[in-house]
Amino acid sequence: MLIDTHCHLDASEFGDEAPQIRAQAQQGGVAQVVIPAVHRNTFAQAAEMAACLPGCSYALGIHPMYVPVSDESDIALLREQIAQRLPQDARLVAVGEIGLDYFVAALREAPLAEKQEWFYREQLKIARDFDLPVLLHVRRSQDQILKHLRRIPVRGGIAHAFNGSHHQAMEFIKLGFKLGFGGTMTFSGSRQIRRLAAELPPEAIVIETDAPDIPPAWLHGQRNSPAELPQIAQVLAELRGWTPEETARITTQNAIAAMPRLEALLR
DSSP states (O other): OEEESOOOTTSGGGGGGHHHHHHHHHHTTEEEEEEEOOSGGGHHHHHHHHHHSTTEEEEEOOOGGGGGGOOTHHHHHHHHHHHHHTTTOTTEEEEEEEEOOOSSHHHHSTTHHHHHHHHHHHHHHHHHHHTOOEEEEOTTOHHHHHHHHHHSOOSOEEEETOOSOHHHHHHHHHTTEEEEEOGGGGSTTOHHHHHHHHHSOGGGEEEOOOTTSSOOGGGTTSOOOGGGHHHHHHHHHHHHTOOHHHHHHHHHHHHHHHSTTHHHHTO
16 A cells, blocks of 8 residues: 655646546555645645545645745635635645745745745645644755744645755654655666665655656656556665565555544545
């Protein structure tokens, strides 16, 4: 049993193939797929897909790359949506995808640098107020992400597609976070990420696809899919010296620890 802790199954790249893709992943042993929203227009979309497809859950949040086309009123809407859905929908498991992105040049400069920090802080407050974990986008922004987490502590969660240093990884772990490893780990040239996947405490690691993005080495340049998770898990097993069974058990336990509401969905 595997959990894809981060998969944009509602993305337009999948079109009307999402049910077949989910079924294919399920046949491969992927018991649960977490679908993070990225913008107010995808809140209902992510929730509806999680309700319609077996073994799916979702998170609600505003991705930093969607901050330029978001309004401050979207934060109020996000809070309202979580308040309405949380008591009645067990599939809502986190606030996400949220965070900071300093890879995109425009997001590093005023006024968008300040705007994305404001959106990140406000969404941390929502997660804190509802006692929900967060799914974090941390591209070239680990230290700033950590700075705000120390000021606005939350229940933990996952630093998705982690690509920072060993020191930064340990700082996230100290704050109760798990680190997401996926397609990048499968490339032999990704030495730092593979070293982290091999050496970090076992209780800190979860697996993900970020499909349709971050394809593994065997799909380089193609559309990624949650059906690739078993083979991604096998790469992790080889790096750690674990059996496939150990890999599934450890990463599933870690995913549940990061997002406790998943546990009831796996029964």
